[in-house]
Amino acid sequence: MADPLSHWEDDVEALPRETIVDVLESRLREDILAGRHPAGTYLPPERTLADGYGVTRTTLKHAFGRLAQAGLLETRHGVGTRVRDYLRLGGADLLPMLVRHSSDWIGEIFEVRCSIGALIAERAAARATDRQRGELRKLLTAVGDAADPDAVQLADLEVHRALARATGNRVYVLLTNTLFNAYLPVRAALRRPFTDAQVAHDRLEPVVEAVAVGDEAGARRAAEQYLTTTERIMLEDLA
Secondary structure, eight states: OOOOHHHHHHHHHOOOOHHHHHHHHHHHHHHHTTTOOOTTOOOOOOOOHHHHHHHHHHHHHHHHHHHHHTEEEETTTTOOOOOOOOHHHHOGGGHHHHHHHHHHHHHHHHHHHHHHHEEEEEEHHHHOOOOHHHHHHHHHHHHHHHHHHHHHHHHHHHHHHHHHTTTOOHHHHHHHHHHHHGGGGGGGGOGGGSSHHHHHHHHHHHHHHHHHEEEOHHHHHHHHHHHHHHHHHHHHOOO
16 A cells, blocks of 8 residues: 555655855854944954854855845955945845844834835825726735635735835835835734734725725825734734
């Protein structure tokens, strides 16, 4: 008789294993963000640093390349590798990495989320097309129909993406994506506002309806109410 697990094992993709480059990249990143290698300073010579971490210079160069791509390091040939001042020179794409390092960033992200989200709702109420209003109502229904908290949270996000698209301004779309990606590393800890699909639907409904009827001031007020309420719940859980 065939092993009932054999087919399942053939279909399951093995989880990637952490490499020495992954470990070193993580260690260096934490050392930089914790201030052990301050912004603007040069790292020790490669040989010294490699010996200190117990790795080869090749491994070190691979880790440097990843951190340079992430915006934390810059290497000048013949000079050395310097820690970038990411708060002065970096962009919002650094936020997911910073949240992984410290959840203290979440409060600041939510502050921006609230002000940007309210403005997006107001602009959407002024500019949404009939097709976009219909799409928003359909996506809102999907929030109430979602099967579990994770699905509710993702359905809720799609409403906010649609609100951003309804502004007709692609920068608002990118900002919405950026803010979501920023708290993606801790998303599992922020699910309490989405544990009841109907409650989540009812909480978001005033925003969608105000946008759908073109009530700019009402959309802004409803978005502020929604965003401050969900922020309070999520921050309570993180605390």
